[in-house]
Amino acid sequence: ETGVTQTPRHLVMGMTNKKSLKCEQHLGHNAMYWYKQSAKKPLELMFVYNFKEQTENNSVPSRFSPECPNSSHLFLHLHTLQPEDSALYLCASSLGTSGEYNEQFFGPGTRLTVL
Amino acid sequence: GQNIDQPTEMTATEGAIVQINCTYQTSGFNGLFWYQQHAGEAPTFLSYNVLDGLEEKGRFSSFLSRSKGYSYLLLKELQMKDSASYLCAVMDSNYQLIWGAGTKLIIKP
Numbered sequence A: 001e002t003g004v005t006q007t008p009r010h011l012v013m014g015m016t017n018k019k020s021l022k023c024e025q026h027l028g029h030n031a032m033y034w035y036k037q038s039a040k041k042p043l044e045l046m047f048v049y050n051f052k053e054q055t056e057n058n059s060v061p062s063r064f065s066p067e068c069p070n071s072s073h074l075f076l077h078l079h080t081l082q083p084e085d086s087a088l089y090l091c092a093s094s095l096g097t098s099g100e101y102n103e104q105f106f107g108p109g110t111r112l113t114v115l
Numbered sequence B: 001g002q003n004i005d006q007p008t009e010m011t012a013t014e015g016a017i018v019q020i021n022c023t024y025q026t027s028g029f030n031g032l033f034w035y036q037q038h039a040g041e042a043p044t045f046l047s048y049n050v051l052d053g054l055e056e057k058g059r060f061s062s063f064l065s066r067s068k069g070y071s072y073l074l075l076k077e078l079q080m081k082d083s084a085s086y087l088c089a090v091m092d093s094n095y096q097l098i099w100g101a102g103t104k105l106i107i108k109p
Helices: none
Strands: A004-007 A010-013 A018-025 A031-037 A044-050 A053-057 A064-070 A073-079 A087-094 A110-114 B003-005 B009-013 B018-025 B032-037 B044-049 B053-057 B060-065 B070-075 B084-091 B097-099 B103-108
Touching: A004 A087, A010 A018, A018 A031, A018 A087, A031 A064, A031 A073, A044 A064, A044 A073, B003 B084, B009 B018, B018 B032, B018 B084, B018 B103, B032 B060, B032 B070, B044 B053, B044 B060, B044 B070, B070 B084
Parallel strands: A010 A110, B009 B103
Antiparallel strands: A004 A018, A018 A073, A031 A044, A031 A087, A044 A053, A064 A073, A087 A110, B003 B018, B018 B070, B032 B044, B032 B084, B053 B060, B060 B070, B084 B097, B084 B103
């Protein structure tokens, strides 16, 4: 595996389900990110982890819960989601969080549909 | 508030040149990125500008004017595969990336 991988690629869930999104980076990077991408809207930064420590949480509802067990893996735990949470969830990683080290490499995303 | 503006959609002809503009108002500036995103795929890095001026990389060039809060991405010798969305993102004083909504570029034969 190379680059940034995400599983699953597609997920359909009911509002009462609990599911998790997984991201793995094979680039030796130190920072990892979760983004939400909705149609015709800017990428919304959700969470940032730098050296496994959470450094940003952009007022994300508690029904989204991140977990970063090590610098290579990032999870997004989902529970009691709403239909408006349907979107493409992108994971990214970067060598660092400043200057050109903030060049982010993205995974293919998980297309989430909440019924 | 922080704001990144890009045109929503542009159309150009194969073989031609197109310029995609990005204007920004952010709390601080630590660099500007351009990414390309094909439909259904992940964004991929194109360029990074932190100093004023033009950076050329093959058929793609990116320009920055910090005093004007302005950047553009210039694509030359357009190919059909250049049909994609182009995302402008500015790194603010907290080193957080603020993203534009993207410009969808349609290339016609």
